[in-house]
Amino acid sequence: MSKSYFGTDGIRGRAGHHPMTAEFAVRLAMAVGQYFRRGEGRHRVVIGKDTRRSGYMLENALTGGFTAAGMDVFALGPIATPAVGRLTHSMRADLGVMISASHNPAHDNGIKFFGPDGYKLSDEAEHAIEAILDGDTLGQPVDVIGRVTRLNDSAGRYVEYAKTTLPDRVRLDGMKIVIDCANGAAYKTAPETLWELGAQIIPLGVSPNGYNINDGCGSTHPEMAGQAVRDHGADIGICLDGDADRIIILDETGTVADGDQIMALLATHWARAGRLNHNTLVATVMSNLGLERYLRGQGITLRRTGVGDRYVVEEMRVGGFNMGGEQSGHIVMTDYATTGDGLVAGLQFLAALKESGKPASALTRSFEPVPQLLENVKFSPQIAPLELPVIQDAIAQGEVRLAQTGRLLIRKSGTEPLVRVMGESEDAALLKDVVMGIAEKIRAL
Incomplete structure (x- = not known):
């Protein structure tokens, strides 16, 4: 059964437009709080965010909804998505929330949820939350309104934990590292961690202003970091995305x-x-x-x-x-x-x-990739291109043509109005003909 709000990674959209509005965020928090509020006693939720300006709006709206649902809120401030998962579990919270649209531009935002074990929610949990959202029981009164606490040491907790994941006796002394934080959630914690471990760092993307997250920097735009690696003679470059759950590595030549x-x-x-x-x-x-x-x-x-x-x-x-x-x-x-x-x-x-x-x-070239081509095609929400016979026929023909030398994969994005047309083949000319042919048929719609 398809979901109305949740995609492949939480709920995402353009900030200020449904579903990324303050009104919806309040209702969503009340529904999620209702789902996770089980039994007696206090219930707690931790909320982190990246550096988007719209994060203030959504954080406050979610806080209002959770406290109305009787949950105590611990606001973490700007922090990486994995830190939210870890702190949810280590703080014995009932729920964790990350406000971020990951690698998307600043005008987008999203809301991701973690269960008490620190893992993202299952499809079953998301379906149940949507049923509450669309049902008649949302907003039932609770006996106790929740409280709000700002956790000022959340970033420090994450830095100290990250350092423990490095094997014993390993230090980074003598290493020169370019670290690009995409003007995102890890703009403080990632450089601090590497520096405390002994590295000489060249920080990039560490001046967020609410609108420059992922803007020409980070894992989706590693060109600036590649140039910095070459200019500074660095040993390696590390590029994170807006919420720091992705990484791209650059070798000493700036190659990705x-x-x-x-x-x-x-x-x-x-x-x-x-x-x-x-x-x-x-x-x-x-x-x-x-x-x-x-x-x-x-x-x-x-x-x-x-x-x-x-x-x-x-x-x-x-x-x-x-x-x-x-x-x-x-x-x-x-x-x-x-x-x-x-x-x-x-x-x-x-x-x-x-x-x-x-x-x-x-270490960055363990295997020779099979030539791969990905074409992203925007489509109108009013149509379902992959359900149309003309597109299905084109895909079927493409699969036959690539069957001997590679493969074809067509899917809708779970976070954007895009159809992703991806193919692999040892025959680069055939690959381009098949992928671009299907993309053009979708684009023509």
């Missing part, structure tokens, strides 16, 4: 390594150390065929899921696996975090780099 390359290195490193549970890595259908072939050669199994780090984590929990992620840079290591954590993944990469004694470029 995506999530697939990072997972290849870390999975192999952990497997050799006997740390990779069941010798298995979990990734999505978007990960490159080259990654799958490389892992097979290393004796490591790749399990694929639908797109979204939440589905990666669900598969990891069901199978008892401890590493997974996405090509986009979500790297999930459940030994350390309940969701993607860009800073912690970066520290694991730096530990492997230190141990190897080699330049970053020797």
Whole structure:
């Protein structure tokens, strides 16, 4: 059954427009509070956010809704998404909330929820919350109104924890690191962590003004960081996204390594150390065929899921696996975090780099990717392009054409009004013809 409000990663939209309005946020918080308020005693929720100006509006609206539902609110301020998941569990909260649209532009915003175990909500929980939102029981009076506390040491707690994830006796002394925080949630914590571990840092994207998050910087725009790596002669560059749950690595030449390359290195490193549970890595259908072939050669199994780090984590929990992620840079290591954590993944990469004694470029190209082409096509919400026979026929023909040399994957984005047309093939000319042909048919609608 489809959901009305929740997408692949919480609820997201343009700030000030439904559903990212103060009015909806109040009602949403009341519904979520009603769902999680079970039994007697005090109930608590922690709320973090990134640096978008609209975060103030949504934070205050959610706070009003939660206190009206009888929940005590702990406001964390600007902080990374993985820190919210961790603090939800460590503070014994009933619920965690992150206000962020991740890598999206500043005019968007979103709301993500974590359960008391620190993990994102299941589809079943989201369906139940939507039923409350649309039902007749929303807004029932409670005996006790909740209180609000601002937790001033939340960032410090996260920095201290992040440092403990680095293996014993590993320090970053002598390393020169470019760190691009995308003017987002980790603009203080990521540089502070690396500096306290001994690194010389060149910080970028650390001057948020409410409107410049992800603007020409961060994991979706690594060009500035690449230039800084070359200009400063840095050993490595680390680019985070707006809520710091994604990472992109740049080697000493400024060349980009995506999530697939990072997972290849870390999975192999952990497997050799006997740390990779069941010798298995979990990734999505978007990960490159080259990654799958490389892992097979290393004796490591790749399990694929639908797109979204939440589905990666669900598969990891069901199978008892401890590493997974996405090509986009979500790297999930459940030994350390309940969701993607860009800073912690970066520290694991730096530990492997230190141990190897080699330049970053020797670790960021574990496999040769199969040529991959992704075309994002905007569509009107009034139509369902993937349900139209003309598009279905084009996709079927494309699958036949690529069957011998690669694969085709077409899906709607769960966070934006886009159809993502992705193909892989050893035959680059054929790949372009198939992908662009389907994209043009959708665009013509």
